[in-house]
Amino acid sequence: MIASSARRILARIDAAAMLAGVRDWAAVNSGTYNLSGLATMAERLAAAFAALPGEVRLVDPAPVDRMTADGRIEPVAHGRHLTLAVRPQAQRRLLFFGHMDTVYGPDHPFQSQAWRADGALIGPGVTDMKGGLQVMLAALSALEAEGAIDAIGYDVLVNSDEETGSLSSATLIAALAEGKAAAFGYEPALPDGTLAGARGGTGNFSLAVTGRSAHAGRNPEEGRNALVAAADLALRLAAAKAPGLTVNPARIDGGGPNNVVPDHAVLRVNFRPADAAATARADAAIEEACQTVAAAHDVAVHRHGSFNRPAKPVDAAAGRLFALVEAAGAELGLTLGRRATGGVCDGNNVAAREVPVVDTMGVRGGAIHSPEEYLLVDSLAERAALSTLAVLRIAEGARL
Structure with missing residues (x-):
């Protein structure tokens, strides 16, 4: 049974508002090298995350270069990264991270949204990961509105270059991960809700x-x-x-x-x-x-x-965090599986700082990185509830 206080928090999750937010953000092309699109996306994210306590900042990217086809080394411009620090003096602090960029550049033919016959929303970035960013924001907003996590602090990071390796945000990721008790990333889960466990490098x-x-x-x-x-x-x-x-x-x-x-x-x-x-x-x-x-x-x-x-193993600390998330899922009637994957994400970089991390707290969906990318709409509220309960248990003193 979920306690009445937790039910009150969960009742604040507004699935319709989340869907509207996803559709608004997915209408902005924010391919990694589309600097104007990323600037627009960063502004919309800054306005949305300003609803949380703390200061929203847009951080300049670190310099990055690449080798051209003729062997020259040239600089590569990137968009700014969003950060938010809440209760930085708290003894127990968490990290919530995601990315605003997609793999769809401004000239990619996949630019618009459509509804699939089964009710899934098709659109660029709806699952990877503008839906995930809505999950993060909805969970934190519900918890803050009820004063449920005043005992802990956290940082939020939304970078602009995850899809191309986070080269301009790697130092920022490392700095924000340092000393955190745990971290949650909002990459999409598999369509059935399965979480990514160990990752290769x-x-x-x-x-x-x-x-x-x-x-x-x-x-x-x-x-x-x-x-x-x-x-x-x-x-x-x-x-x-x-x-x-x-x-x-x-x-x-x-x-x-x-x-x-x-x-x-x-x-x-x-x-x-x-x-x-x-x-x-x-x-x-x-x-x-x-x-x-x-x-x-x-x-x-x-x-x-x-x-x-670097490769991301599931060590004892990460195992305890997975168990906590799985227990929160069970409270919601969800059975959450976990499996290793060869895919990589910023969870690899966070884990390298010896921080336990679950990095697929985002929506359920599939066909990411393709013109058939889809979001299972009912997973918006479902996954926001999962994050809400997991973070609430940490705030209540769960062992990590």
């Missing part, structure tokens, strides 16, 4: 190969074929895959006219290590492959990129 690299051009017929022996060297590099890295480590050579930029030995190529490759040991093996494999290919083909290889998200 990820690293993205661009490897620029510089050779020497020559005439393909007259003096090819004087050339150093960068495209062939990049292909060799891709094969060597692909061969580094092993249990606990997947490797995906994804693209080679380079080449030119058929009668010219190409002197430049860039290999793009993604690594998914299951744990810290696999990350170390992957790093060593990159170094060895670069050195071997450089010597074998008489080329130069320049490495750019990083393992930007």
